[in-house]
Amino acid sequence: MTPKLIYGTAWKAERTAELVERAVLAGFRGIDTACQPKHYNEAGVGQALASLERKGIPRDALFLQTKFTSLDGQDPSRVPYDPSAPLASQVAQSFAASLKNLGTDRLDSWVLHAPMRTFDETLTVWEAMEKVHRAGGAKALGISNCYELDSLKALYESAAVKPSVVQNRFYAKTGYDVGLRAWCGDNGLTYQSFWTLTANPHILSHPVLQTIARDRRKTPEQILLRFLTQQGVVPLTGTTSERHMKEDLEALDFGLSAADLGALLPLFESVI
Numbered sequence: 001m002t003p004k005l006i007y008g009t010a011w012k013a014e015r016t017a018e019l020v021e022r023a024v025l026a027g028f029r030g031i032d033t034a035c036q037p038k039h040y041n042e043a044g045v046g047q048a049l050a051s052l053e054r055k056g057i058p059r060d061a062l063f064l065q066t067k068f069t070s071l072d073g074q075d076p077s078r079v080p081y082d083p084s085a086p087l088a089s090q091v092a093q094s095f096a097a098s099l100k101n102l103g104t105d106r107l108d109s110w111v112l113h114a115p116m117r118t119f120d121e122t123l124t125v126w127e128a129m130e131k132v133h134r135a136g137g138a139k140a141l142g143i144s145n146c147y148e149l150d151s152l153k154a155l156y157e158s159a160a161v162k163p164s165v166v167q168n169r170f171y172a173k174t175g176y177d178v179g180l181r182a183w184c185g186d187n188g189l190t191y192q193s194f195w196t197l198t199a200n201p202h203i204l205s206h207p208v209l210q211t212i213a214r215d216r217r218k219t220p221e222q223i224l225l226r227f228l229t230q231q232g233v234v235p236l237t238g239t240t241s242e243r244h245m246k247e248d249l250e251a252l253d254f255g256l257s258a259a260d261l262g263a264l265l266p267l268f269e270s271v272i
């Protein structure tokens with residue numbers, strides 16, 4: 001089962017192992033990474049997993065998610081697969097690199113980092129990912145940075161193994177993916193959000209949210225995270241602060257009332 005909050009590991013470079021370990025010890029059970037050395041240290045996540053195993057938190061206790069990133073998203077000097085190989089082989093090589101980096105034999109979720117330049121290429125990648133799924137290498141398949149509902153529906157309709165995860169930037173420019181999220185809900189896909197806190201300072205400082213935070217003795221960040229989880233969104237947080245790790249997790253320990261939810265909902269409609 002997908003955890004309600006996922007620890008994100010982007011941009012942590014040499015601090016990755018230490019921070020992932022601290023996040024799991026603090027209570028996180030979901031980890032997001034990518035086979036994309038430009039932004040993620042996937043091997044650092046693997047080091048944390050090995051250390052956690054020694055401390056009594058086994059791989060099975062964790063939800064582990066990584067991504068296939070196409071050449072467009074890679075630093076050309078650090079591509080983690082043979083860039084001249086056919087696309088399907090790049091996907092297979094990326095999967096093998098992820099398993100090696102993470103020190104595991106299976107993923108809970110494997111995500112295509114962004115739709116490819118053409119739909120045909122997206123399908124080629126997806127079919128290669130389906131092969132891994134069928135062999136037991138990845139329980140769930142997903143797609144990220146997919147903001148066009150029609151593209152998501154087209155993938156869903158063509159895929160033999162349906163996408164069950166969408167990971168998107170949660171911001172005003174896309175109208176907070178309102179329609180896409182509703183479709184995900186109707187079709188059993190989990191919607192994961194990133195940029196949740198960083199892209200929304202206007203929501204965090206909004207008087208309606210501030211008042212709810214004050215009344216409930218929570219931080220504005222906790223109110224936003226809690227609101228989203230009650231909307232069925234699974235937020236990612238990549239906090240580097242132990243205090244914020246704790247506060248982010250505590251956002252799961254209380255509930256907003258129907259009146260709170262009703263007051264907050266319009267904030268995501270009026271800022272588009």
Ligand SMILES: NC(=O)c1ccc[n+]([C@@H]2O[C@H](COP(=O)([O-])OP(=O)(O)OC[C@H]3O[C@@H](n4cnc5c(N)ncnc54)[C@H](OP(=O)(O)O)[C@@H]3O)[C@@H](O)[C@H]2O)c1
Nearest residue numbers: 008009010144194195196197221236237238239240241244
């Ligand atoms: N699929 C994609 O293309 C994609 C793109 C970007 C990110 N991601 C994933 O999403 C993860 C999260 O990235 P993000 O872009 O959403 O940003 P982020 O790296 O999670 O940054 C969140 C910001 O919020 C702050 N913060 C966290 N909890 C807080 C709290 N309780 N109170 C106050 N401030 C708090 C953090 O500061 P402190 O460190 O000081 O707490 C940080 O500045 C990444 O690590 C990655 O796994 C995916």
